[in-house]
Amino acid sequence: MTKKDVLFAMVDQECQRQKKGITLIASENYASSNILHMLGSCLMNKYVEGAVGARYYSGCEFVDKIEQETINRFKTLFQAEHVNVQPHAGTQANIAVYLSCLQPGDTILSMSLSHGGHLSHGHPVTLVGSVYKVISYGVSKKDELLDYDEIETLAIQHKPKLIVAGASAYTREIDFKRFAQIAHKVGALLLADIAHTAGLIAAKLHQSPVPYADFVTMTTHKTLRGPRGAIILCKQKWATKIDKAVMPGSQGGTFMHVVAAKGIAAAEAMDSNFAAYQKQVIINAQAMAKELQSLGYRIISGGTDNHMFMCDITHLGINGKQAEHALESIGIFVNRNTIPFDRKSPMLGSGIRIGTAAITTRGATVQDVIKIAHLIHYVLQAYTSGQKYADFSLQVSEISAKLS
Ligand code: DSN
Numbered sequence: 001m002t003k004k005d006v007l008f009a010m011v012d013q014e015c016q017r018q019k020k021g022i023t024l025i026a027s028e029n030y031a032s033s034n035i036l037h038m039l040g041s042c043l044m045n046k047y048v049e050g051a052v053g054a055r056y057y058s059g060c061e062f063v064d065k066i067e068q069e070t071i072n073r074f075k076t077l078f079q080a081e082h083v084n085v086q087p088h089a090g091t092q093a094n095i096a097v098y099l100s101c102l103q104p105g106d107t108i109l110s111m112s113l114s115h116g117g118h119l120s121h122g123h124p125v126t127l128v129g130s131v132y133k134v135i136s137y138g139v140s141k142k143d144e145l146l147d148y149d150e151i152e153t154l155a156i157q158h159k160p161k162l163i164v165a166g167a168s169a170y171t172r173e174i175d176f177k178r179f180a181q182i183a184h185k186v187g188a189l190l191l192a193d194i195a196h197t198a199g200l201i202a203a204k205l206h207q208s209p210v211p212y213a214d215f216v217t218m219t220t221h222k223t224l225r226g227p228r229g230a231i232i233l234c235k236q237k238w239a240t241k242i243d244k245a246v247m248p249g250s251q252g253g254t255f256m257h258v259v260a261a262k263g264i265a266a267a268e269a270m271d272s273n274f275a276a277y278q279k280q281v282i283i284n285a286q287a288m289a290k291e292l293q294s295l296g297y298r299i300i301s302g303g304t305d306n307h308m309f310m311c312d313i314t315h316l317g318i319n320g321k322q323a324e325h326a327l328e329s330i331g332i333f334v335n336r337n338t339i340p341f342d343r344k345s346p347m348l349g350s351g352i353r354i355g356t357a358a359i360t361t362r363g364a365t366v367q368d369v370i371k372i373a374h375l376i377h378y379v380l381q382a383y384t385s386g387q388k389y390a391d392f393s394l395q396v397s398e399i400s401a402k403l404s
Contacts, residue, residue, distance in 0.1 A: 021331035026308035026355025043257035070263030080233035091120040093217040093230035100245035110164035112136035144301040166193030171304035176209035199223025203278035226265025284356040291373035308355035320349030326383040330393040362403035
C-alpha cells in the first residue's frame with residue numbers, strides 16, 4: 001500500500017472536517033500529538049496477552065515496563081488500589097466488571113438509557129441485558145435530577161447484586177457517596193462508570209467515586225482526552241478477578257500502542273494546565289446552556305455541572321435527528337438524544353446533546369460558545385421555517401478559523 005491509496009485521501013478529508021467544523025459531540029475530543037504518535041508506534045506490532053510479568057508470548061520485556069508505568073500513572077492520578085489498563089472500550093470494561101462479580105441471572109440496578117444511562121448498563125438489546133436481570137432507575141419528573149431516595153426504594157425492593165452509577169447524558173454531578181450508602185444498605189456492590197466525567201474527576205472538579213465504589217470504569221477518550229479505550233479501577237480484593245475477567249474472560253490480546261497512549265494521557269492529566277482546561281470546559285458548557293436558555297430553549301434539569309448539556313427542541317416542532325442533520329450540513333456536529341420521559345424513539349429524540357470538551361481543547365472561550373449558541377439558534381429557526389441556512393457555514397468557518 002502506498003500513500004496514493006485512496007484511504008489516505010479520505011483520512012485527509014476527515015482531518016479537514018475536524019479542523020474546519022465545530023465539534024460539540026460530548027463524547028469526542030482532540031488527543032495530543034504525543035498520543036497520536038504513540039498510537040502509530042511499533043507497539044502496534046506486538047502481541048501481548050495476560051498480566052505484566054505473566055504473559056503468553058515472549059519478547060515482552062519492554063511492553064511489560066510500558067504497561068506497568070501506565071498502571072502506576074493511573075494509580076497516582078485516581079488514588080486507586082488496583083488498575084487494569086487493558087479494556088479496549090467502555091463497554092468491554094463494564095462487561096469485565098459484570099463477569100468478575102455476577103452470575104447470569106443476577107440483578108443489576110442501573111440508570112435507564114432513555115433518562116441518560118448507557119447501553120452497556122443493561123439495555124435489553126445488549127448481551128448484558130440478556131444475561132442479567134436489569135432494573136432501571138431514572139430521573140425525577142419534577143426536576144429531571146437523580147432522586148436518590150427513589151433509587152434507594154428500588155434497591156430495597158429488588159435487592160440488586162450490583163448498582164451502576166454513571167451516565168452518558170446526565171449533566172449534574174453524581175453523588176457517589178450516596179450511591180455507596182444505598183449499595184451498603186442492601187448488600188450490593190457499586191460500579192461507578194465515569195466515562196464522561198473522568199477528566200473532571202481527575203482535575204478534582206467533581207467528587208471522585210474511588211473511595212466509595214468497588215469498581216470504577218472509564219473511557220479514556222472523552223473529557224480525559226486520551227486515546228480511544230478504557231480502564232478499570234477497583235479495590236485490591238477484586239484485583240485478580242478483574243484481571244481475569246478482562247483477559248481471558250472478555251478480551252484477547254491487549255492493544256499495547258493504546259495502553260502506552262493511555263499512559264501519556266495520564267501524564268497529561270497530571271499536568272498543571274489540565275485542571276484549568278477542565279474548568280474552562282465547564283464554564284463554556286454553562287455559558288452556552290444559559291445563552292440557549294435565553295433564546296427560548298429548555299435545558300434539561302435547568303443547566304449543567306459538567307461538560308455537556310441537553311437541549312429540548314420540542315418547541316421548534318422538529319425532532320433531534322432533523323436538528324442534528326441541519327446543523328451537520330453547515331459544519332456543527334451535535335448528536336440527537338432522547339430527553340427524560342421522551343415520547344420519541346432514540347432514532348429521532350426530542351433533544352440534542354451538546355458538549356464543550358472538544359472545542360475547549362481548541363481554545364474556545366465563553367465569547368466563542370455564545371456565538372455558536374446563536375448560530376445554532378439561527379440555523380434551527382431557519383430550518384423550521386423552511387428558509388435557506390447554508391450560508392451560515394461561512395460563520396462556522398470564521399469561528400473555527402480562530403480556534404487552534
Ligand atoms: N455513546 C457514547 C456517548 O456518546 O456517550 C458512550 O459510549
